[in-house]
Amino acid sequence: xxxxxxxxxxxxxxxxxxxxxxxxxxxxxxxxxxxxxxxxxxxxxxxxxxxxxxxxxxxxxxxxxxxxxxxxxxxxxxxxxxxxxxxxxxxxxxxxxxxxxxxxxxxxxxxxxxxxxxxxxxxxxxxxxxxxxxxxxxxxxxxxxxxxxxxxxxxxxxxxxxxxxxxxxxxxxxxxxxxxxxxxxxxxxxxxxxxxxxxxxxxxxxxxxxxxxxxxxxxxxxxxxxxxxxxxxxxxxxxxxxxxxxxxxxxxxxxxxxxxxxxxxxxxxxxxxxxxxxxxxxxxxxxxxx
Amino acid sequence: xxxxxxxxxxxxxxxxxxxxxxxxxxxxxxxxxxxxxxxxxxxxxxxxxxxxxxxxxxxxxxxxxxxxxxxxxxxxxxxxxxxxxxxxxxxxxxxxxxxxxxxxxxxxxxxxxxxxxxxxxxxxxxxxxxxxxxxxxxxxxxxxxxxxxxxxxxxxxxxxxxxxxxxxxxxxxxxxxxxxxxxxxxxxxxxxxxxxxxxxxxxxxxxxxxxxxxxxxxxxxxxxxxxxxxxxxxxxxxxxxxxxxxxxxxxxxxxxxxxxxxxxxxxxxxxxxxxxxxxxxxxxxxxxxxxxxxxxxxxxxxxxxxxxxxxxxxxxxxxxxxxxxxxxxxxxxxxxxxxxxxxxxxxxxxxxxxxxxxxxxxxxxxxxxxxxxxxxxxxxxxxxxxxxxxxxxxxxxxxxxxxxxxxxxxxxxxxxxxxxxxxxxxxxxxxxxxxxxxxxxxxxxxxxxxxxxxxxxxxxxxxxxxxxxxxxxxxxxxxxxxxxxxxxxxxxxxxxxxxxxxxxxxxxxxxxxxxxxxxxxxxxxxxxxxxxxxxxxxxxxxxxxxxxxxxxxxxxxxxxxx
Ligand code: HEM
Ligand code: SF4
Ligand code: SF4
Numbered sequence: 001x002x003x004x005x006x007x008x009x010x011x012x013x014x015x016x017x018x019x020x021x022x023x024x025x026x027x028x029x030x031x032x033x034x035x036x037x038x039x040x041x042x043x044x045x046x047x048x049x050x051x052x053x054x055x056x057x058x059x060x061x062x063x064x065x066x067x068x069x070x071x072x073x074x075x076x077x078x079x080x081x082x083x084x085x086x087x088x089x090x091x092x093x094x095x096x097x098x099x100x101x102x103x104x105x106x107x108x109x110x111x112x113x114x115x116x117x118x119x120x121x122x123x124x125x126x127x128x129x130x131x132x133x134x135x136x137x138x139x140x141x142x143x144x145x146x147x148x149x150x151x152x153x154x155x156x157x158x159x160x161x162x163x164x165x166x167x168x169x170x171x172x173x174x175x176x177x178x179x180x181x182x183x184x185x186x187x188x189x190x191x192x193x194x195x196x197x198x199x200x201x202x203x204x205x206x207x208x209x210x211x212x213x214x215x216x217x218x219x220x221x222x223x224x225x226x227x228x229x230x231x232x233x234x235x236x237x238x239x240x241x242x243x244x245x246x247x248x249x250x251x252x253x254x255x256x257x258x259x260x261x262x263x264x265x266x267x268x269x270x271x272x273x274x275x276x277x278x279x280x281x282x283x284x285x286x287x288x289x290x
Numbered sequence: 291x292x293x294x295x296x297x298x299x300x301x302x303x304x305x306x307x308x309x310x311x312x313x314x315x316x317x318x319x320x321x322x323x324x325x326x327x328x329x330x331x332x333x334x335x336x337x338x339x340x341x342x343x344x345x346x347x348x349x350x351x352x353x354x355x356x357x358x359x360x361x362x363x364x365x366x367x368x369x370x371x372x373x374x375x376x377x378x379x380x381x382x383x384x385x386x387x388x389x390x391x392x393x394x395x396x397x398x399x400x401x402x403x404x405x406x407x408x409x410x411x412x413x414x415x416x417x418x419x420x421x422x423x424x425x426x427x428x429x430x431x432x433x434x435x436x437x438x439x440x441x442x443x444x445x446x447x448x449x450x451x452x453x454x455x456x457x458x459x460x461x462x463x464x465x466x467x468x469x470x471x472x473x474x475x476x477x478x479x480x481x482x483x484x485x486x487x488x489x490x491x492x493x494x495x496x497x498x499x500x501x502x503x504x505x506x507x508x509x510x511x512x513x514x515x516x517x518x519x520x521x522x523x524x525x526x527x528x529x530x531x532x533x534x535x536x537x538x539x540x541x542x543x544x545x546x547x548x549x550x551x552x553x554x555x556x557x558x559x560x561x562x563x564x565x566x567x568x569x570x571x572x573x574x575x576x577x578x579x580x581x582x583x584x585x586x587x588x589x590x591x592x593x594x595x596x597x598x599x600x601x602x603x604x605x606x607x608x609x610x611x612x613x614x615x616x617x618x619x620x621x622x623x624x625x626x627x628x629x630x631x632x633x634x635x636x637x638x639x640x641x642x643x644x645x646x647x648x649x650x651x652x653x654x655x656x657x658x659x660x661x662x663x664x665x666x667x668x669x670x671x672x673x674x675x676x677x678x679x680x681x682x683x684x685x686x687x688x689x690x691x692x693x694x695x696x697x698x699x700x701x702x703x704x705x706x707x708x709x710x711x712x713x714x715x716x717x718x719x720x721x722x723x724x725x726x727x728x729x730x731x732x733x734x735x736x737x738x739x740x741x742x743x744x745x746x747x748x749x750x751x752x753x754x755x756x757x758x759x760x761x762x763x764x765x766x767x768x769x770x771x772x773x774x775x776x777x778x779x780x781x782x783x784x785x786x787x788x789x790x791x792x793x794x795x796x797x798x799x800x801x802x803x804x805x806x807x808x809x810x811x812x813x814x815x816x817x818x819x820x821x822x823x824x825x826x827x828x829x830x831x832x833x834x835x836x837x838x839x840x841x842x843x844x845x846x847x848x849x850x851x852x
Contacts, residue, residue, distance in 0.1 A: 212499075
């Protein structure tokens, strides 16, 4: 166990968790206005309608597979009567289908980003970095599948190494040796994934955290009172004014005597919000001005 | 005229609008002022919260009324329940990753600008330099194909207008080929904003619950902090009045100028309307019966069902119920004076746009009598004679059928009834204006009394500002809110116009409160415009040209003084 191993497998995971959780809370508090899928379907929908469902359904199954593979100890499935080889067979088949769908979908999405003029123009540097990390994580993941199943090199049962390490991290007793025993492909995949998770709160990927499951249980028509429609967080209150279209009820006393005598200070009519990166929209937007 | 057999359920107030189509001259002032105020930003270049379309025509976005394609509004299931036409809850979540019927930007139009720079920077040559159009989406040169009112004034002719979905429907129903007779075209303008529906399908389709109907005044709004860009509302609105901001990735829509109406000012489109054809007022309605009314089986009954929801503000039982449900006294008074209630329910001259979408729209339209009057006058008859007009209303099948497709789900009777009332008003008032004795039989022919006709005339023809706009101010139920009470916000103080990092930093000024109060002050004041000290800024959009605001012009030349 070298110092680097210690750093990568005992310290880094916690840093990533801290950044992921802290970053998400920060973003939710201060940039709720930037929290969106930034859909590009208005520009192009033919390719999106193939690529996006392929990718999303694929990645959701893959994510589910990771949870099972990493969290459920091998003894449990063995005790349940599922042999190591049988478990692997089903994982490879299910994972294989989902993996192929994910990669195909991702390929279509990336191609579409590059090839459709308006979509390409709307692609920010943030998006490009996100896609690079996403592609890297998925590519590294596929390599591990090939390595693990023995198609390339020696077969490796990651549930005896990576999974053990993963659970040890969760129980706050990181087992660095378990991870160093895994083949390099697995370690690379884990590293890239950690990078992706650390960047997650600062990209458009946050949309996954607000998947709208509550919709299934809600009455169709939503009424909200003017009184209660004020947002509570400081940033939300700010963006209320900043975006102009933040269609809350305006807050404030109806009569602010000193103010009414001043000329209306509009926040700069010509400015438009620099929202193209979806991260920050400051004040100053003509739509506020009447 | 609430049904006597039924006590009102939960009473809610709704700010609503009526547009008198006979007066619209198609000048697009409303669209332009609205755009200047609300959507002159990147991401919504293509969006017109208010647009004016020529009928017959394809509308904006193209053919939006064709719900077989666009799947907006509600459908009634066989069991008699309502379901968004674009699908129920589960289906919606499963199609979240790519909306199956999202309009493309080209269904609106690809926004563009011009390469103005070329006008000054082109090298000297024989040719006159031109400013070529370039796309605002890609920056590439673009050939302009379509826009929000490309078929203005029947531009494009039969080729374009033949694809009007309303004309198509009429054709289907007539089972004969009614060619769109361009030569004998009747034509009128249809200004459109969001309908602020009582049963909004946009709200129903929003997975994250960011769209909501405000319970105080019924305005339908998007909470920008909660919108996640799932873009389902764009499909679900049958009027296509939700626009996806492609820069911010959030939905935006007409918000009935809520910062203005909250302080009692009319919406921008109403205030600036050249024809002065818009009316704003409250209606009280029975919220418990909304679902029932929207789900009546026969589409032709929807108009009556919708009218039936509106409660009579003069009925003491309604007033008691309204008080019980927390509607303040001044709002009740405003509801009694409401021109919308008067035109829609008392005089029954205003109709909802496409009631068959089942969203119970709250912008009402007085259908134009002008095609009828024109037809009578062109045939050499007296266009103000009640018998001629009544005869024409019955005989002119095509304009009436067209109006009926727009305003009463294809049932010509409600349209005819309105046109008869308007005709009767025309004839009745002509006699009065010529000094002849009033002829009560004319009023009776349309089922009205002379007094009612006169009242209608006052509302429609005299149309005083304060009769057109009866907008009660909002009630602030909470105490002062922190951002409006920054201790350093006083004039000239450090918090006045900017924070520590200059103008655009720090806490923003709550514009909607401040701007609108200032605006109201200015509009009702006799004194010239702001003359506050140095640093005072003037908002050019609402500077009315009066006075000489400091900071707007350079200081006067001192040499001019002797
Ligand atoms: C679980 C619920 C999720 C939902 C409901 C969801 C939904 C969406 C939607 C509506 C879009 C916009 C598509 C468009 O119109 O342009 C989108 C884009 C995207 N999502 Fe998701 N997503 C989810 C999870 C995820 C996850 C877990 C990932 C990745 C790990 C992901 C990665 C992406 C990417 C990369 C895009 C951009 C596609 C493009 O335009 O190039 N999503 N998602
Ligand atoms: S017209 Fe307005 S309220 Fe009605 S469904 Fe469309 S956006 Fe919603
Ligand atoms: S401003 Fe008035 S008259 Fe002009 S187009 Fe708009 S609604 Fe019609």
